[in-house]
Each structure stands twice: as structure tokens, then as C-alpha cells.
Amino acid sequence: MSLTTDEVKKIAHLARLGIDKQDIESYAKDLSGILDLMARMGELNTDGIEPMAHPMDQVQRLRADVVTEQDNREKFQAIAPQVEAGLYLVPKVIE
Amino acid sequence: MHNKTITQLAHGLRSGEFSSVELTQAYLNRIKRHQGLNTYITVCEDLALQVAYAADIRLANGNPELLTGIPIAQKDIFCTEGVKTTCGSKMLDNFIAPYNATVVEKFNQAGAVMLGKLNMDEFAMGSSNETSYYGAVRNPWDINAVPGGSSGGSAAALAARLAVGATGTDTGGSIRQPAALCGITGLKPTYGRVSRYGMIAYASSLDQGGPMTRSAEDAAIMLQVMAGFDEKDSTSVDLPVPDYRAGLNNSIAGLKIGLPKEFFGEGLDSDVAAALETAVNEYRKLGAEIKEISMPNLNLAIPAYYVIAPAECSANLARFDGVRYGYRCENPVDLSDLYTRSRGEGFGKEVKRRILMGTYALSAGYYDAYYIKAQKIRRLLSEDFKNALAQVDVVMGPVTPGTAFGIGEKIGNPIAMYLSDIYTIAINLAGVPAMSIPAGFVKGKPVGLQIIGNYFAEDRLLNIAHRYQQVTGWHLQPPKGFE
Amino acid sequence: MEWETVIGLEIHTQLATKSKIFSGASTAYGAAPNTQACAVDLGLPGVLPVLNEEAVHKAVIFGMAIEAEIAPYSVFARKNYFYPDLPKGYQISQMELPIVGPGHLDIEVDGVSKRIGITRAHLEEDAGKSLHEDFHGLTGIDLNRAGTPLLEIVSEPDMRSAKEAVAYMRKLHELVRYLDICDGNMQEGSFRCDANVSVRPKGQKEFGTRAEIKNINSFKFVEKAINHETGRQIELIENGGKVIQETRLYDSVKDETRSMRSKEEANDYRYFPDPDLLPVFISEDFKALVKAQLPELPQAKKHRFQDQYALDEDNAAMLTYSCQLADYFEAVLKESGCEARLCANWITGELSAALNKAGLEITGSPVSHERLAGLLARIGDNTISGKIAKQVFEEMWQGTATADEIIAAKGLKQITDSGAIELIIDRIIAENPGQVQQYRSGKDKVFAFFVGQVMKEMQGKANPGEVNKMLKAKLSR
The missing domain is CATH 1.10.10.410 (Arc Repressor Mutant, subunit A)
Known part of the structure; x- marks a missing residue:
């Protein structure tokens, strides 16, 4: 199976991943190769097999509803690219 | 001092042979001298000496722990409060972590001295350490060869005696493969044994942190600190942690070892195969029984892994968007530009490749064919392990198809690189623990033996590895120039 | 042609927990920006979610109240999309296996009762807020709300008019407050509604193409938005156009809906099970426990009030509109020793009028049930007449004195000499x-x-x- 450059562009957009124009072709080639590798999975019939999401069959542990976190804004925002008045700033969001 | 094991160093600190400050300084000097290996991304000179000083006081006042004052290093995937935590990426080149990973917290409490943060493949994606934003790490056994990856900085630093213990993480072989290629001891614990909190996620259902050391005994000491339930990690398992050193010397007479025929077929270097045969014979001498077994679905581990891991990583790495921390592109014109350029410029090629792959595998119309299919194969693989480990106590085999390859040799061919993880990946999919221990050399480069055990049988693996290390000397050999 | 409107609602209720669904940060409303966004809420590298048991408990309470199936195993999934108020680049939600399965809610419109199907209700985390005030042409992001637990309640497309939709929404609003799982504060966004609206020629079986109207946060606007959207779609079709499946936003100022996202932005959320969280297990024992602790539901309470206190339906319905009001009534009844009808008339009459006028809920009433009971007791024992009582009530509303104090001070005692x-x-x-x-x-x-x-x-x-x-x-x- 092979991926077209348009498909690569579409996926890159979904992943919000900037890719240089000259690299798209090589990504398409690499990804197509990986898809061929994956296609091997099709050789095995897996009907009726339960998909396995976790290595262990365990259930979720629950946390007591208690407030344990204090205000750490100053510390967290010290590493932020752009903040003002306690807010993270981004280019204007248009709805 | 740098050739001593953790146990020996702990003894030296207690007997007053040297102080932690002296020991730490000696290691810092060595790190400086061997900067060319590029094993460290960040060296914490001042911090390390401060902690060493405090450790000396604790040693003098009594109540030290085994690791108090011992110089170790963290893979740069673990968040360290106040210390740059890059994950080998330009994306986090400016990221001073505002909190400690649980593993780091535990080492701090034990009084261990953190020398610095170790180089790694970007976001742990790679098998050669060449994807690091900070450049390739060199293998001390052959400076033109890779150390393996993704915990390549950890493995190379240990082989070069630039730390006595290090942490690693293993998603598809990232502890075991570099351990094998650098001739050190590495243990990937059972999934859920070591907390993932603060360990920057690559593929959450596969990632597991573990110790990298020069001996099994040291690995037991390190794991003792790292292992245990963490209420901050929902996937951490609430089981008591055994005393890992207690059973190290237990006899392994009667041990049943399974050798999967699928591990020894085509693709395995014949010299490596011969070295492994010698190692297995050593076990025979120690009283083990050897049995050939079969794990029929192993050949599908790589395709299943390269669906599941990229799928999980495509979501795990979505948080790096240039808004709250990390790299942000210059002068974004709008929101979309902020996202695509920050991510496009901040991530390297291999990371992008896997994000794209995972995004594709999860996207509408392909989810069942790829993701669900891979999870079904994951189930079959885990059953292969369950069946095998019902017949034998441990499974043994190679870690890598060959010894350390040259820098630049495979980086241009991602598929060839992926295929070199053939012997390690299935273990992560199943979630069982496995070790790599030094088992000889081929043309001067180390060969690793992989020992795979049942869920939570880390103590058994360490015992089996330790017994071997009592009768062989491979793990004690330093690379030339690093004696 | 005669048209029929088909409506389904998706209602997001913030669950009234102290801490967030996956972290220990506070959910209190109104804090300074980002002071209640902890490492987990910010999606810092390496952090992990741990599920709040109270969020699960409240979801199960809701499921029990609508007689739904509670999934023995439910699974959290990641819903992937990029937005600045979504720190991780994905929202932890539930997709294939929601915690609450099919249930139902009965509504009443113009005296006719109708059963509305509830497809599912699932747990998820709320997003933060984008503040569009001008920060040099930039948008500010406040992540205090990020991680607040939500129960998204999805109805079947069973409603056929804006009126029915509002009746359903009100009924649900009443229910979640009764169950004490959500404070129902719509101004603060604790109870928000998305409406899926389509039209079809009357008698046609297939549904028309629907538009989703996002974030309508009052009962009044739901009615207006649906009516506007219905009109828009009918007009569009009658003029030879086609309704396209899209997300629209209701503008309450202009009273119109407008398209929110262009079609090329069609989302592909790439849902998959969240590997950081394990399946949530709900045991039969837990369900039985929740069922035993379930409060009396509005419908049952109304019937009991009619039977036990011989109240007419209107009075019973008004008194049971909220659990707090019903409790107030029963307290007054007990403490005053008066006839139920007298108590009911005073609460639904004088007291409710005063509360409405002041824009207060019963919980904020200046006249406590003890004080009102004290007043009604004086009517009951003929100390004052009903007319004088109204005068006393006004005094009580203004101050803190008891009825007896006011009667004595003003010499309002009836002359029986x-x-x-x-x-x-x-x-x-x-x-x-x-x-x-x-x-x-x-x-x-x-x-x-x-x-x-x-x-x-x-x-x-x-x-x-x-x-x-x-x-x-x-x-x-």
C-alpha cells in the first residue's frame, strides 16, 4: 500500500505538523514502506480475538474526591512562552 | 573508584575510604574528560556536589540508605524539578521541569547523587540515539558505532564509567538493546512495576522505566528504589515489592529455560548466535534444563508495535503546541501557524514520522484495520508468552540481531532500523519483564543475552543473571580507553 | 407543505465534585486565572490522570435515576483535536463504552405526558476558557475549568418542538439538582446544551440532515434558537436549498444561528482507548448501594404530596420543583402543626412571589422555614388573621424578627375578648x-x-x- 503526497499533507494537517515541501515525498515513501510492514498483520486471521489495550487485565483505581493541589501558577508560568495577567496568550482564536 | 560497583562504593563510603563529594567529583571529572562520547545532555555539577555534601552528613550521622551518596544519572526523559528536561528534543530545549518524576523523587529520598541528564533518542523514538537533537552518542567500545537507543546515553555512560547506575526507559527495547550494544546490564520491569509519573510518555501502554547498571546486583539495588505502587499512576500495580537482593544467590539448578526457535532463525548474526550458545551452555553447567519452544506470532510483533506505539505517541505528543511550555515558533501569524510551525520546527524527523503514522492509523476508516487489528495481535502475542512461561521458567534469546552498527549506517532507512528491534518488541506488547546481560564479544563489540520472565518475576530474573555473572567476567570488562 | 421538527439534545452537566475528574485541583468557580490549573490540568510532560471516585458515583446516581443500564465496564477514550483551551491536544472522554447506557425521562407538555429516550451519558473532562478581550490582538487562555468533570447526557431525537425540548431540558435540570450531582447554575456554565435540529415533511420516516447548535445556555435561548433554526431550514428547503450537516452558533442578540466551522475543517477525532486509564468497573453491589441511597425523585414526590397531604396537582408540582423547596415545605408543615393546604398556599403564594421578585432561590430565602412555621402557627391558633399575617410576613422579609415578636411589638394580636x-x-x-x-x-x-x-x-x-x-x-x- 502506498500513501500519496496529498494524504501525507492531510495527515500532517490533522496532526498540526509543519513539514517542509521538499520532505513530503520522502515521508510518503517512508510511510508507505511502514504500511507495507503493517500489511503483514493481515496474513493472520484474528476473528473473535479480544483486542488488548493494556498489558494487564486490571480495573481503574479511583481517587478520593479531595483537593490536594495548591496554586502553583507562578512556577508553571515561569516556563511559558507568553503570559499576561495570569493567562496564556495565543494568536487570536476566531470562532 | 570508577570501576567499583554500587555495593563496593557504598562500602567505601561507609568505611571512610572516600567521601561522596570526592566520589562525585571524580565522576564529574571523568564526564568532562569523556565529553566526546556525548552521553550527557546536562551535567549538574553544582547540584551534584551539594547533594553529595548532604549525603556525607547523612552517612556520618547514620541512617543512610544503600544509594546514599552514590553518583547516578537520569535519562533525560524523567522530569527533574529545576533541571532542564529535554527528552532529547529541540521541543523541550528550554524546558526546566517544574516537578519531579516519582522515580526521581525516590532516588532523591534515598540520597543518591544525580550527576546529570543522559542523552537519548528524541522522545525515546529510535534504536541508535541518532535521533537526539543533541547529536549522536558514541559507543565506548567503538566510537564510530552507535550505542543503541533510545537509552543510548545511559548505556554508553555506564560502559564508559561515567556513572555507576542510570535509569532508562523501555518501550520496544530501549533499555535492553543499548545495554546489549554497550555491554552492560539492563532490566525492563513488568509493565506497572515502576511508576510512569513524570516520565515523558512515548507510548503509554508500553513505556516502562528500569535500571541500567554494570551488574545484576547493582540492578537489584536500583530497582529496589524505583519499583513500587504510585497513586499518581493509574497503571501502576499495587503489589508488594520483594527484596531484590535477598534471592540473588539462590541456586538455579533445575531452572527450565525455553529457547524459542523463532528467535534463532534467519536474521540472527551467526557469531552472535554462537556467543549465545556459549552463554546457554554456561547455564546448563549451572544446572539449568534447556528446552526448545515456539512462539508462533512473534513475526507480527513489529507491525503491531509500529501501529500501537505511533498511535499512542500521536496523542501523547499533541500537548507540545507552543502554548504553555516548550518551543514556540517565532512570530506566528495565527493559531494554525503557531501549531504547525512550533511542532514542525520543534520535532525531528523520526518523531514526525511516527506522529504521522499514528495519526494515519487512528484516522477515520483505518482504525479497525490497523489499531484494532494490532491490539488483537497484541493479545495473541501475550498468549504466546503465557503459554511459553507455563512450560518453562524463563525464555532466553538474543537482544539484537547483531552487534553495534555504525553511526549513520541505518538512520536513512527507518524500516531497517525498526526491524532490528525484532527480539525486544514483543516483550513490551506482552508487558512481561526482561533483562539484557553481557554475554561475550564479537569482533570486540559486546553481545547481550536476553532473559525474559513471568509477570513480576524481576527477582527471579536478577537471580538468574547474577548467578551467571558469578561465573563469567563479561560484565566486568571495561572498553579500551575507559579502564 | 407541513413540516415536522426533530430535536435531540446533548446536555453537559458539570458534576459537583470538590476536585477535578483526573486531578486534585479545586473545581471552585471564579478563582483568578490559572490558579486552579495543576500540572495534570496543564498537561505538563509526564503527568498522568487518576479518576475521581465521586465523579463515577454521581454518574451512576444519574443512571439509576433515569432507569438506565449502568455499564459494568466503561472505558475512557482520547478525543483528539487541537484547541488552545484543550491542553493535552485531546479530551479524555468516553466513546464506545459509556458509563450510562440507554434510559429515559418523562416530560409533560400541555398536559400530555411523553417519554424521551436518553441514549447514553458519559464522563469526560471540561476544557478551559478562551478569553477574547484584547491582549494586543491575542487571546488569553484560562485553564481553571480544564478537567472539571462533565456528564454529557445525550437524548434520542425524540422531541418534536422547541417546547418539548425546553420541557426536557427543564426536567433534566430539575433532576440533576434533585440528585445533588450538579448545581445547575447556567450562568456559570454548569448546565449547557447543544441541540441537534432537523426538519422533515410530516409523515416522512427518514430524518432530515441535522445542524448542531452549540452552547445554548438558557431555557429561553434554547426555545428561540430551535425555533429560529427550524425556520431557517424550512425556508432553505422550500427555496430549493439543502441543509448541510454543520455546527452552528446561536447569537442571542441577533436571534439567529450562524455557521461556526467551515466544512474543510471537518473533524476526525481519532478516538482510541486512553492507555493511561484502565476500564472502570461498577459492581452490582455498588449499584445496589447507590439505588438504596437514591433520593425520592420529583415525580414520586409529587404523587406522595398529593396523596399524603391532599394537595392539588398544581400545588404539589410547584412544591416539588426543587428538592430544597419540597424539604422547606415539609419542615414548615411539621414545625407549624398547621394544615398542609395552608402551608402549601403560603409557600407557593406569598413566599414564592417574594422570592421571585427578589430573584432568589428557596435556599436563599430570608425567611427560614422556622420563622415561616412560627407565623403560620399564629394563624392556626387564631392569634392573627390571614390578612394580618401578610402584614407580619412583610415585616419578617425585611428583618430578622419572629412572627411573635412582630405581633407583640405592633399589637396585632386578634381580639377574642x-x-x-x-x-x-x-x-x-x-x-x-x-x-x-x-x-x-x-x-x-x-x-x-x-x-x-x-x-x-x-x-x-x-x-x-x-x-x-x-x-x-x-x-x-
Whole structure:
């Protein structure tokens, strides 16, 4: 199976991943190769097999509803690219 | 001092042979001298000496722990409060972590001295350490060869005696493969044994942190600190942690070892195969029984892994968007530009490749064919392990198809690189623990033996590895120039 | 052509927990920006979610109340999309295996009862907020709300008018407050609604193409938005156009809906099970426990009020509109020892009017149930008349005094001293011989004149029963 450059562009957009124009072709080639590798999975019939999401069959542990976190804004925002008045700033969001 | 094991160093600190400050300084000097290996991304000179000083006081006042004052290093995937935590990426080149990973917290409490943060493949994606934003790490056994990856900085630093213990993480072989290629001891614990909190996620259902050391005994000491339930990690398992050193010397007479025929077929270097045969014979001498077994679905581990891991990583790495921390592109014109350029410029090629792959595998119309299919194969693989480990106590085999390859040799061919993880990946999919221990050399480069055990049988693996290390000397050999 | 509207609602209720669904940060409303966004809420590298047991508990309570199936195993999934108020680049939600399966809610419109199907209700985390005030042309992001637990309640497309949709939404609003799982505060966004609206020719079986109207945060706007959207779609089709499946935003100022996202942005959320979280297991024992602790639901309470207290349906419905109001009523009833009807009339009449006027809920009533009970007790024992009681109530509303204190201070106690009443009656009979004559010649109507005169003389403080009795005796002599 092979991926077209348009498909690569579409996926890159979904992943919000900037890719240089000259690299798209090589990504398409690499990804197509990986898809061929994956296609091997099709050789095995897996009907009726339960998909396995976790290595262990365990259930979720629950946390007591208690407030344990204090205000750490100053510390967290010290590493932020752009903040003002306690807010993270981004280019204007248009709805 | 740098050739001593953790146990020996702990003894030296207690007997007053040297102080932690002296020991730490000696290691810092060595790190400086061997900067060319590029094993460290960040060296914490001042911090390390401060902690060493405090450790000396604790040693003098009594109540030290085994690791108090011992110089170790963290893979740069673990968040360290106040210390740059890059994950080998330009994306986090400016990221001073505002909190400690649980593993780091535990080492701090034990009084261990953190020398610095170790180089790694970007976001742990790679098998050669060449994807690091900070450049390739060199293998001390052959400076033109890779150390393996993704915990390549950890493995190379240990082989070069630039730390006595290090942490690693293993998603598809990232502890075991570099351990094998650098001739050190590495243990990937059972999934859920070591907390993932603060360990920057690559593929959450596969990632597991573990110790990298020069001996099994040291690995037991390190794991003792790292292992245990963490209420901050929902996937951490609430089981008591055994005393890992207690059973190290237990006899392994009667041990049943399974050798999967699928591990020894085509693709395995014949010299490596011969070295492994010698190692297995050593076990025979120690009283083990050897049995050939079969794990029929192993050949599908790589395709299943390269669906599941990229799928999980495509979501795990979505948080790096240039808004709250990390790299942000210059002068974004709008929101979309902020996202695509920050991510496009901040991530390297291999990371992008896997994000794209995972995004594709999860996207509408392909989810069942790829993701669900891979999870079904994951189930079959885990059953292969369950069946095998019902017949034998441990499974043994190679870690890598060959010894350390040259820098630049495979980086241009991602598929060839992926295929070199053939012997390690299935273990992560199943979630069982496995070790790599030094088992000889081929043309001067180390060969690793992989020992795979049942869920939570880390103590058994360490015992089996330790017994071997009592009768062989491979793990004690330093690379030339690093004696 | 005659058209039929088809409506399904997705209602997001913030669950009233103390801490967030996956972290220990506070959910309190109104804190300074980002002071309640912890490492987990910010999606810092390496952090992991741990599920809040109270969020699960509240979801199960809701499921029980709508007689839904509770999934023994439910699974959290990642919903992937990029937005600045979504720190991780994915929202932890539930997709294939939601915690609450099919259930239902009965509504009533114009006296006709209708059952609305609830497809599912699932747990998820709320996003932060984008603040569009001008920060040099930039948008500010506040992540305090990020991670607040939400229960998204998805209805079947069972509603056929805006009125039904509003009735359903109100009923659900009443229910979640009854169950004490959500504070229902719509201004603060605790209860938000998305409406899926389509139209089809009456009689046609297939659904038309639907538009989703996002974030309508009042009952009034839901009705208006649906009515506007219905009109838009009908007009569009009748003019030969086609409705496209899209997300629209209701503009309450212009009273119109407009398209929110262009089609090329069609989302592909790439849902997959969140590997950081394990399946949530709900045992039969836990379900039984929740069921046993379930409060009396509105419908059952209304029926009980009708039966037990002999209240008419309107009064019973009004009193059971909220659990707190019903509790207030039952407290007043018990403490005053008065007839249920008297208590009900006062609460749904005088008290409710005063609350409405002041824009208050029963929980914020200045007159506590103890004080109201004290007032009604004085009506019951004939200390004051109903008319005087209204005067006393007004005083009570303004201050903190009890009814007894006000009655004493203002001398409002009814005069039951028959000697005093007799004196006045005698004087009035003496002063009005003409009317006496009329009454005695059989004009009964004049009796009211005498009552009025006596009450006037006594400034309303005479016990009306006593006055009647004595007047009758004197006049018929």
C-alpha cells in the first residue's frame, strides 16, 4: 500500500505538523514502506480475538474526591512562552 | 573508584575510604574528560556536589540508605524539578521541569547523587540515539558505532564509567538493546512495576522505566528504589515489592529455560548466535534444563508495535503546541501557524514520522484495520508468552540481531532500523519483564543475552543473571580507553 | 407543505465534585486565572490522570435515576483535536463504552405526558476558557475549568418542538439538582446544551440532515434558537436549498444561528482507548448501594404530596420543583402543626412571589422555614388573621424578627375578648337602626355591612369567627 503526497499533507494537517515541501515525498515513501510492514498483520486471521489495550487485565483505581493541589501558577508560568495577567496568550482564536 | 560497583562504593563510603563529594567529583571529572562520547545532555555539577555534601552528613550521622551518596544519572526523559528536561528534543530545549518524576523523587529520598541528564533518542523514538537533537552518542567500545537507543546515553555512560547506575526507559527495547550494544546490564520491569509519573510518555501502554547498571546486583539495588505502587499512576500495580537482593544467590539448578526457535532463525548474526550458545551452555553447567519452544506470532510483533506505539505517541505528543511550555515558533501569524510551525520546527524527523503514522492509523476508516487489528495481535502475542512461561521458567534469546552498527549506517532507512528491534518488541506488547546481560564479544563489540520472565518475576530474573555473572567476567570488562 | 421538527439534545452537566475528574485541583468557580490549573490540568510532560471516585458515583446516581443500564465496564477514550483551551491536544472522554447506557425521562407538555429516550451519558473532562478581550490582538487562555468533570447526557431525537425540548431540558435540570450531582447554575456554565435540529415533511420516516447548535445556555435561548433554526431550514428547503450537516452558533442578540466551522475543517477525532486509564468497573453491589441511597425523585414526590397531604396537582408540582423547596415545605408543615393546604398556599403564594421578585432561590430565602412555621402557627391558633399575617410576613422579609415578636411589638394580636367585641357591636347596632330593620325584615346581605363595620372599628384585629357568631345572636334578637 502506498500513501500519496496529498494524504501525507492531510495527515500532517490533522496532526498540526509543519513539514517542509521538499520532505513530503520522502515521508510518503517512508510511510508507505511502514504500511507495507503493517500489511503483514493481515496474513493472520484474528476473528473473535479480544483486542488488548493494556498489558494487564486490571480495573481503574479511583481517587478520593479531595483537593490536594495548591496554586502553583507562578512556577508553571515561569516556563511559558507568553503570559499576561495570569493567562496564556495565543494568536487570536476566531470562532 | 570508577570501576567499583554500587555495593563496593557504598562500602567505601561507609568505611571512610572516600567521601561522596570526592566520589562525585571524580565522576564529574571523568564526564568532562569523556565529553566526546556525548552521553550527557546536562551535567549538574553544582547540584551534584551539594547533594553529595548532604549525603556525607547523612552517612556520618547514620541512617543512610544503600544509594546514599552514590553518583547516578537520569535519562533525560524523567522530569527533574529545576533541571532542564529535554527528552532529547529541540521541543523541550528550554524546558526546566517544574516537578519531579516519582522515580526521581525516590532516588532523591534515598540520597543518591544525580550527576546529570543522559542523552537519548528524541522522545525515546529510535534504536541508535541518532535521533537526539543533541547529536549522536558514541559507543565506548567503538566510537564510530552507535550505542543503541533510545537509552543510548545511559548505556554508553555506564560502559564508559561515567556513572555507576542510570535509569532508562523501555518501550520496544530501549533499555535492553543499548545495554546489549554497550555491554552492560539492563532490566525492563513488568509493565506497572515502576511508576510512569513524570516520565515523558512515548507510548503509554508500553513505556516502562528500569535500571541500567554494570551488574545484576547493582540492578537489584536500583530497582529496589524505583519499583513500587504510585497513586499518581493509574497503571501502576499495587503489589508488594520483594527484596531484590535477598534471592540473588539462590541456586538455579533445575531452572527450565525455553529457547524459542523463532528467535534463532534467519536474521540472527551467526557469531552472535554462537556467543549465545556459549552463554546457554554456561547455564546448563549451572544446572539449568534447556528446552526448545515456539512462539508462533512473534513475526507480527513489529507491525503491531509500529501501529500501537505511533498511535499512542500521536496523542501523547499533541500537548507540545507552543502554548504553555516548550518551543514556540517565532512570530506566528495565527493559531494554525503557531501549531504547525512550533511542532514542525520543534520535532525531528523520526518523531514526525511516527506522529504521522499514528495519526494515519487512528484516522477515520483505518482504525479497525490497523489499531484494532494490532491490539488483537497484541493479545495473541501475550498468549504466546503465557503459554511459553507455563512450560518453562524463563525464555532466553538474543537482544539484537547483531552487534553495534555504525553511526549513520541505518538512520536513512527507518524500516531497517525498526526491524532490528525484532527480539525486544514483543516483550513490551506482552508487558512481561526482561533483562539484557553481557554475554561475550564479537569482533570486540559486546553481545547481550536476553532473559525474559513471568509477570513480576524481576527477582527471579536478577537471580538468574547474577548467578551467571558469578561465573563469567563479561560484565566486568571495561572498553579500551575507559579502564 | 407541513413540516415536522426533530430535536435531540446533548446536555453537559458539570458534576459537583470538590476536585477535578483526573486531578486534585479545586473545581471552585471564579478563582483568578490559572490558579486552579495543576500540572495534570496543564498537561505538563509526564503527568498522568487518576479518576475521581465521586465523579463515577454521581454518574451512576444519574443512571439509576433515569432507569438506565449502568455499564459494568466503561472505558475512557482520547478525543483528539487541537484547541488552545484543550491542553493535552485531546479530551479524555468516553466513546464506545459509556458509563450510562440507554434510559429515559418523562416530560409533560400541555398536559400530555411523553417519554424521551436518553441514549447514553458519559464522563469526560471540561476544557478551559478562551478569553477574547484584547491582549494586543491575542487571546488569553484560562485553564481553571480544564478537567472539571462533565456528564454529557445525550437524548434520542425524540422531541418534536422547541417546547418539548425546553420541557426536557427543564426536567433534566430539575433532576440533576434533585440528585445533588450538579448545581445547575447556567450562568456559570454548569448546565449547557447543544441541540441537534432537523426538519422533515410530516409523515416522512427518514430524518432530515441535522445542524448542531452549540452552547445554548438558557431555557429561553434554547426555545428561540430551535425555533429560529427550524425556520431557517424550512425556508432553505422550500427555496430549493439543502441543509448541510454543520455546527452552528446561536447569537442571542441577533436571534439567529450562524455557521461556526467551515466544512474543510471537518473533524476526525481519532478516538482510541486512553492507555493511561484502565476500564472502570461498577459492581452490582455498588449499584445496589447507590439505588438504596437514591433520593425520592420529583415525580414520586409529587404523587406522595398529593396523596399524603391532599394537595392539588398544581400545588404539589410547584412544591416539588426543587428538592430544597419540597424539604422547606415539609419542615414548615411539621414545625407549624398547621394544615398542609395552608402551608402549601403560603409557600407557593406569598413566599414564592417574594422570592421571585427578589430573584432568589428557596435556599436563599430570608425567611427560614422556622420563622415561616412560627407565623403560620399564629394563624392556626387564631392569634392573627390571614390578612394580618401578610402584614407580619412583610415585616419578617425585611428583618430578622419572629412572627411573635412582630405581633407583640405592633399589637396585632386578634381580639377574642367577647366583652370588647360586644361593646362595639352594641354601639354599631345602636348607630344603624335602618340597617338593623332591613336585616330583620329578611335582607341577609346587610349582615356583611355589620361585619365590615365591626372589623373596621377593631382595625382587623377581631377574630372574624367570634364577630360573626355574636353579631348573628344580637341581630336576630
